[in-house]
Amino acid sequence: MATEPVWITGIGLVSCLGEGADAHLAALEASDARPVVDEEGFAPFPVHPLPPLDLDRQIPKRGDQRQMEPWQRLGTYAAGLAIDSAGARGLVADMHLVVAAGGGERDTALDEAVLSELATMPPERAAPLLNERLAGGLRPTLFLAQLSNLMAGNVSIVHGVTGSSRTFMGEEAAGADAVRIASARLAEGRGGIALVGGAYVAGRWDMLLIYGLSGLLRRGAWAPMAEGGGMVLGSVGAFLVLETRSHAEARGARGLAELAAVATGSARRTGEDTARASAAALAGNMRALLRPGYAVVSGASGAVGPTEEEAGFLADLRDAGPAQGPVLRTADAVGHSVEASFPANLALAALALGRPDPPPQALVAGFGVWRGEALALLEPVREGRA
Amino acid sequence: MTAPSRDHLGRPLVAVTGVGLVTPLGIGVAESWGGLLAGRSGIRRITRFPVDHLKTTIAGGVDLPGDDATGEAAPASVRVERFAALAIEEALAGAGAVVDGRFPGPLFLGMPPVEVAWSLRMDLARRAGGEGAVRYPAMAVAGNGSRQAFEACLFGGVGERLAARFGTRGAPVSLSTACATGASAIQMGVEAVQRGEARSALCVGAEGTVEAESLIRFSLLSALSTRNEDPARASRPFEKTRDGFVMAEGAAALVLESLDEARARGATVLGLVLGCGERADSFHRTRSNPDGGAIVGAMRSAIADAGLAPDRIDYVNAHGTGTPENDKMETLGMRAVFGDAPPPISSNKSMIGHTLSAAGAIEAVFSLLTMRDGRLPPTINHETPDPAINLDVVPNEARDSKVERVLSNSFGFGGQNVCLVLGAAPGG
Numbered sequence: 038m039a040t041e042p043v044w045i046t047g048i049g050l051v052s053c054l055g056e057g058a059d060a061h062l063a064a065l066e067a068s069d070a071r072p073v074v075d076e077e078g079f080a081p082f083p084v085h086p087l088p089p090l091d092l093d094r095q096i097p098k099r100g101d102q103r104q105m106e107p108w109q110r111l112g113t114y115a116a117g118l119a120i121d122s123a124g125a126r127g128l129v130a131d132m133h134l135v136v137a138a139g140g141g142e143r144d145t146a147l148d149e150a151v152l153s154e155l156a157t158m159p160p161e162r163a164a165p166l167l168n169e170r171l172a173g174g175l176r177p178t179l180f181l182a183q184l185s186n187l188m189a190g191n192v193s194i195v196h197g198v199t200g201s202s203r204t205f206m207g208e209e210a211a212g213a214d215a216v217r218i219a220s221a222r223l224a225e226g227r228g229g230i231a232l233v234g235g236a237y238v239a240g241r242w243d244m245l246l247i248y249g250l251s252g253l254l255r256r257g258a259w260a261p262m263a264e265g266g267g268m269v270l271g272s273v274g275a276f277l278v279l280e281t282r283s284h285a286e287a288r289g290a291r292g293l294a295e296l297a298a299v300a301t302g303s304a305r306r307t308g309e310d311t312a313r314a315s316a317a318a319l320a321g322n323m324r325a326l327l328r329p330g331y332a333v334v335s336g337a338s339g340a341v342g343p344t345e346e347e348a349g350f351l352a353d354l355r356d357a358g359p360a361q362g363p364v365l366r367t368a369d370a371v372g373h374s375v376e377a378s379f380p381a382n383l384a385l386a387a388l389a390l391g392r393p394d395p396p397p398q399a400l401v402a403g404f405g406v407w408r409g410e411a412l413a414l415l416e417p418v419r420e421g422r423a
Numbered sequence: 424m425t426a427p428s429r430d431h432l433g434r435p436l437v438a439v440t441g442v443g444l445v446t447p448l449g450i451g452v453a454e455s456w457g458g459l460l461a462g463r464s465g466i467r468r469i470t471r472f473p474v475d476h477l478k479t480t481i482a483g484g485v486d487l488p489g490d491d492a493t494g495e496a497a498p499a500s501v502r503v504e505r506f507a508a509l510a511i512e513e514a515l516a517g518a519g520a521v522v523d524g525r526f527p528g529p530l531f532l533g534m535p536p537v538e539v540a541w542s543l544r545m546d547l548a549r550r551a552g553g554e555g556a557v558r559y560p561a562m563a564v565a566g567n568g569s570r571q572a573f574e575a576c577l578f579g580g581v582g583e584r585l586a587a588r589f590g591t592r593g594a595p596v597s598l599s600t601a602c603a604t605g606a607s608a609i610q611m612g613v614e615a616v617q618r619g620e621a622r623s624a625l626c627v628g629a630e631g632t633v634e635a636e637s638l639i640r641f642s643l644l645s646a647l648s649t650r651n652e653d654p655a656r657a658s659r660p661f662e663k664t665r666d667g668f669v670m671a672e673g674a675a676a677l678v679l680e681s682l683d684e685a686r687a688r689g690a691t692v693l694g695l696v697l698g699c700g701e702r703a704d705s706f707h708r709t710r711s712n713p714d715g716g717a718i719v720g721a722m723r724s725a726i727a728d729a730g731l732a733p734d735r736i737d738y739v740n741a742h743g744t745g746t747p748e749n750d751k752m753e754t755l756g757m758r759a760v761f762g763d764a765p766p767p768i769s770s771n772k773s774m775i776g777h778t779l780s781a782a783g784a785i786e787a788v789f790s791l792l793t794m795r796d797g798r799l800p801p802t803i804n805h806e807t808p809d810p811a812i813n814l815d816v817v818p819n820e821a822r823d824s825k826v827e828r829v830l831s832n833s834f835g836f837g838g839q840n841v842c843l844v845l846g847a848a849p850g851g
Binding site: 200 | 544557579836837
């Protein structure tokens with residue numbers, strides 16, 4: 038089957054640093070800057086908060102905004118930024134959509150009220166009362182805002198993206214497979230343009246409850262990953278417009294980077310089936326493509342375990358050559374954003390390739406907190422290569 | 424003379440060589456299909472949990488072996504995983520595709536989003552301790568280090584555990600496209616085989632969220648039938664007095680591989696997946712555009728992807744939820760695609776209810792069995808025809824009909840529509 042080069046032609050990126058290329062490029066250049074962190078709002082867990090968003094710019098109908106909670110709004114907003122960045126507003130009808138999603142916000146106030154009343158009751162008494170409290174307290178809008186596939190639904194409704202719509206689930210791996218499969222479909226000629234990405238809101242107690250269970254979150258004051266001490270979650274919305282080279286060239290769109298390779302795997306992370314070995318296997322075909330000075334955009338989360346595994350993999354890669362360029366640990370700047378992290382790191386890598394005096398290429402790594410390893414190689418787009 | 428092994432676009436033809444089912448009609452393909460052809464309803468009163476204060480107290484539940492004995496109901500994601508595993512076991516046994524305990528391809532798993540179980544929330548609330556009001560921050564701190572509970576809450580957990588158990592290759596892909604989820608999982612597998620990325624794929628749709636909170640949510644959207652007094656007659660797709668769908672659970676698994684691969688290893692081919700089509704709707708979160716554009720687009724693109732004209736479709740396996748809205752829109756779509764002479768269409772959901780994330784996969788399996796046996800399953804509870812629905816819905820009783828190609832429809836909340844065209848086994 039024919040394969041075509043796939044370009045990134047649009048980036049929609051929102052994080053605690055702000056939105057758009059400039060806010061993030063500035064941070065890439067000032068690597069020692071202390072990031073934007075909220076240490077009080079969700080204590081004892083520090084989080085990277087959302088920046089203020091002018092929602093009306095991307096979600097003009099107030100009715101649409103009301104149908105969502107922050108997680109869906111962030112994704113829908115970032116998706117709109119990506120479409121604008123690609124100059125692709127007129128192409129949404131045939132644009133394919135792959136979203137990596139977790140769950141939307143629960144009504145935590147209702148949960149707390151229910152738990153306060155029922156948690157210590159015998160289960161046979163609590164169960165019927167739980168029904169009564171939920172029947173009286175749940176709101177239909179919040180159900181829709183909670184549904185994983187309705188981030189994609191909202192992107193379709195608000196931005197008119199209707200080529201196709203798929204929602205992948207499964208934390209970091211969902212973000213990486215979303216990119217991998219969206220890109221593979223374009224390369225083989227199933228459409229010319231796709232929108233892919235996800236969002237994560239760190240300041241949510243219903244999510245902190247889950248990650249609190251892991252024991253992997255940093256507590257107390259923020260510190261960079263190098264000091265150890267665990268993971269800091271970050272609020273990030275990250276969408277990419279992917280496009281075949283011929284589709285982009287036909288409409289005169291500029292490629293920000295070429296997605297030269299993307300591969301995903303899932304080690305069981307027991308015995309010899311380690312994340313480090315899994316990533317080494319994924320790197321197999323990419324090794325031959327690496328050139329001296331390649332940059333690394335690391336998706337290390339700060340979670341104890343996979344973070345060390347990733348460092349080991351990158352050291353192996355460096356030792357095997359060619360010479361490694363700068364390694365950017367993005368979670369230090371924007372936090373770990375789970376489903377959004379791989380698309381966000383691709384976006385940051387593409388931006389790095391567009392800087393003055395850029396690295397020759399960028400390798401993006403993703404190591405999931407529990408499962409999932411992913412690698413992508415971005416190449417600069419050379420003018421007139423066609 | 425062997426039939427061709429490539430389709431009209433030069434892609435490898437994709438064969439189905441193993442299927443497994445768990446439905447409200449039974450565990451296993453034989454029991455489920457037998458019940459469906461007999462026009463039996465799997466809808467019953469809910470007894471697994473208290474139904475006090477619920478507007479809808481019926482569902483297409485599946486009794487898991489040992490379900491009642493444990494006392495405490497298993498959380499939804501555990502049920503999803505167990506249903507999926509049962510369906511996968513049956514599909515793999517039928518396909519004979521496992522080599523050294525490993526399945527030689529990736530897993531595509533359509534499933535509902537994972538939610539924290541109320542039992543866990545209650546447990547954390549108690550561990551947070553103290554008198555009076557329970558707050559999330561205290562619960563989040565109290566749960567610190569409960570790794571097993573953490574893994575049970577992850578969206579990737581079900582897929583990962585199934586991938587580990589059945590030895591599938593690569594990263595498992597879990598997905599949700601609302602009520603089209605099961606069909607999307609098949610589509611992903613078809614594409615992987617067509618692309619040459621995998622020689623075979625394990626495609627699964629699983630659902631297990633029949634529980635109080637889900638029933639309440641769908642009730643809030645006025646989506647569910649409230650015909651509680653007569654469960655077997657509650658699901659009435661395409662019928663005048665239909666009043667909503669009935670939630671159900673179950674799973675289906677399909678082993679896909681290239682026809683060449685299947686022939687080379689002498690596998691029995693149950694049928695082909697000839698085409699897939701999808702179209703998203705941008706109209707509304709729970710309703711389709713009144714022009715039916717996305718539904719029509721998905722049906723037409725599936726038929727075109729199969730390289731067929733609409734008149735080559737012999738039968739349509741309906742989305743047919745039994746909501747006033749869906750069945751009206753599906754009728755409109757049928758008329759737009761097939762004109763004045765649409766093929767017969769029937770709704771499995773009249774008997775098994777709406778298995779949500781599993782529906783597209785379960786109904787694809789039923790579509791293959793329809794062709795294998797030359798027998799159309801009925802739409803039961805067809806008592807008062809709806810004059811606005813001028814379709815042959817195979818009312819109430821199964822009937823014989825030679826079927827070579829089936830269109831299977833799946834239309835989802837949030838505007839995600841996926842249609843599959845399935846074909847009979849070649850040279851049979």
